[in-house]
Amino acid sequence: MDVKMSKSPRRSQEEDDAAEEEKRKTHWRRNLRRSELVLIAIFVSLPAFVFLFGGFGGITATVDIPRPDQPDMALPKGKKEVILSTTPALNLDKLLGGLLPPNLDEQSCQSRYKSYQYRQKSPFTLSPYLTKRLRRYEAYHKKCGPGTRLYKKAMKQLLSGQNVENSQCQYVIWFPCNGLGNRMLTLASTFLYALLTNRVLLAYLGKESENLFCEPFPGSSWVLPSDFPYNQPYNLHLNTPESYVNMLKRGAFAYNSNASSLPAYIYLHLEQFSLRMQNNIFCEEDQKMLRKFNWMLLKSDSYFAPALFLMPSYQEELQKMFPEKESVFHHLGRYLYHPANQVWGRIERYYDAYLAQADEKIGLQIRIFREKPIKFEVMYDQIIRCTNQVNFLPEIAHTEPMRNQSTNSKHKAILITSLYAGYYERIRGIYYDNPTLNGEIVSVYQPSHEEEQQTEAQNHNEKALAEIYLLSFCDKMAISAWSTFGYVAHSFAGIKPWILLRPDWNKEVAEVPCIRSKTVEPCLHSPPLLECRGKDTNAANLVPYVRHCEDVDFGIKLYDS
Numbered sequence: 225m226d227v228k229m230s231k232s233p234r235r236s237q238e239e240d241d242a243a244e245e246e247k248r249k250t251h252w253r254r255n256l257r258r259s260e261l262v263l264i265a266i267f268v269s270l271p272a273f274v275f276l277f278g279g280f281g282g283i284t285a286t287v288d289i290p291r292p293d294q295p296d297m298a299l300p301k302g303k304k305e306v307i308l309s310t311t312p313a314l315n316l317d318k319l320l321g322g323l324l325p326p327n328l329d330e331q332s333c334q335s336r337y338k339s340y341q342y343r344q345k346s347p348f349t350l351s352p353y354l355t356k357r358l359r360r361y362e363a364y365h366k367k368c369g370p371g372t373r374l375y376k377k378a379m380k381q382l383l384s385g386q387n388v389e390n391s392q393c394q395y396v397i398w399f400p401c402n403g404l405g406n407r408m409l410t411l412a413s414t415f416l417y418a419l420l421t422n423r424v425l426l427a428y429l430g431k432e433s434e435n436l437f438c439e440p441f442p443g444s445s446w447v448l449p450s451d452f453p454y455n456q457p458y459n460l461h462l463n464t465p466e467s468y469v470n471m472l473k474r475g476a477f478a479y480n481s482n483a484s485s486l487p488a489y490i491y492l493h494l495e496q497f498s499l500r501m502q503n504n505i506f507c508e509e510d511q512k513m514l515r516k517f518n519w520m521l522l523k524s525d526s527y528f529a530p531a532l533f534l535m536p537s538y539q540e541e542l543q544k545m546f547p548e549k550e551s552v553f554h555h556l557g558r559y560l561y562h563p564a565n566q567v568w569g570r571i572e573r574y575y576d577a578y579l580a581q582a583d584e585k586i587g588l589q590i591r592i593f594r595e596k597p598i599k600f601e602v603m604y605d606q607i608i609r610c611t612n613q614v615n616f617l618p619e620i621a622h623t624e625p626m627r628n629q630s631t632n633s634k635h636k637a638i639l640i641t642s643l644y645a646g647y648y649e650r651i652r653g654i655y656y657d658n659p660t661l662n663g664e665i666v667s668v669y670q671p672s673h674e675e676e677q678q679t680e681a682q683n684h685n686e687k688a689l690a691e692i693y694l695l696s697f698c699d700k701m702a703i704s705a706w707s708t709f710g711y712v713a714h715s716f717a718g719i720k721p722w723i724l725l726r727p728d729w730n731k732e733v734a735e736v737p738c739i740r741s742k743t744v745e746p747c748l749h750s751p752p753l754l755e756c757r758g759k760d761t762n763a764a765n766l767v768p769y770v771r772h773c774e775d776v777d778f779g780i781k782l783y784d785s
Contacts, residue, residue, distance in 0.1 A: 435566060494525075617651075638669070
């Protein structure tokens with residue numbers, strides 16, 4: 225029982241301080257003795273506990289004293305058990321070094337602060353300036369987002385059919401196109417564009433995308449409200465009259481037009497067309513023009529972030545946010561995309577059941593494209609050729625080695641993601657029928673095989689997102705050329721993957737089976753024409769950190785030069 229001491233008016237300050245110090249020491253000694261008694265009780269009872277349970281039926285018992293930063297159970301082998309001495313350090317780990325906003329509800333979005341336990345540490349240093357810009361954007365989004373007074377004011381302007389000058393809030397509305405990988409890449413690109421142009425990002429999420437992701441921004445929603453007047457993605461296409469390029473062509477406005485004379489909104493169509501994006505959009509004069517519009521609708525299927533790095537007006541800001549150029553999607557993707565609890569449950573259950581105990585996790589992503597189909601045997605042979613050349617998969621032995629039971633063989637798990645089951649069955653059969661050269665224990669897994677892509681089906685997208693995340697937990701990876709699904713997974717992981725190359729258009733077999741990516745960044749398959757910089761301008765020759773892709777020779781991607 226602690227005795228509270230009241231202060232006497234005759235006591236000196238020194239006496240008060242001495243008494244307070246003695247009180248703290250007494251409290252500390254009492255707690256120490258209490259901890260010692262608990263430890264003594266544990267060690268005294270431990271032999272009896274082992275006697276009762278340790279040798280019965282092969283069951284053994286361990287006593288874990290849980291740390292305050294983890295639940296009362298040991299982490300699976302594959303999860304990183306980060307022993308941290310201070311709460312601030314733990315928070316930095318959960319917040320990915322400050323990338324994520326703090327103090328968001330953990331129960332409603334479990335993946336946000338738990339994903340770090342499953343992945344390798346990021347190979348990139350987070351720019352403090354990027355962290356500052358993200359916190360500033362979050363405040364801006366909260367001020368101007370759906371339901372706020374300023375949003376309602378901006379909606380009145382939109383419905384009036386006329387643009388206005390000096391609006392407090394400007395918006396970019398993202399509309400989806402193609403599969404989940406494309407959507408994640410282009411939405412992250414749109415968010416980067418929103419950061420550069422000081423716009424609020426709102427996303428049209430159809431039924432097929434409901435309950436896939438948590439809300440990324442604290443205190444506000446990024447979901448486009450259902451009563452938004454222009455919320456029909458199928459009405460937005462290359463020939464839409466309101467598109468910027470089409471309006472410019474027919475003289476609906478001029479570069480020197482005042483903001484108040486412009487239409488209420490503008491539409492940017494950034495879908496690849498004939499393997500190129502439309503001209504004008506990534507030219508300086510056009511970007512100045514686009515800044516005058518308070519409302520922008522944008523539809524894209526492409527990772528157009530590299531094109532933003534080609535523009536002189538954005539280069540200084542981009543350099544401060546991303547001094548390491550190939551970290552762009554790695555940082556923005558891990559900031560934006562947190563699987564909703566239903567999807568995260570799939571991820572955790574599968575990982576804990578099949579991957580957690582592996583010493584090494586190997587990801588193999590196989591995508592066959594409809595416009596350039598590759599026969600099963602040809603693709604399978606290419607995987608084997610790649611493996612033989614670069615030792616990607618555990619090597620097979622030609623004779624049965626003598627098994628040494630005392631040797632601790634390494635356990636390697638191969639995770640295959642594909643629409644088809646054939647590759648899984650064939651590779652699993654190899655390791656079932658043959659020993660490995662170095663004695664590894666090899667397990668082969670495939671979470672699903674849907675047979676065909678079902679972009680409009682929510683359950684299909686949930687499985688796809690779960691498999692993207694499971695791939696991103698792997699230690700090394702091989703992906704199919706051109707695959708946005710694979711791009712997202714290896715960029716999340718911060719891994720430079722092996723790329724299974726596509727054959728030339730006039731051939732059935734790829735001469736080179738695979739090549740190592742020189743960067744973590746995804747590829748922009750369809751770079752802009754950039755005729756404003758001269759006819760036949762090659763986007764890969766404008767700045768040293770934008771070059772052609774390994775898998776798409778006319779595409780561009782970001783490199784650290």
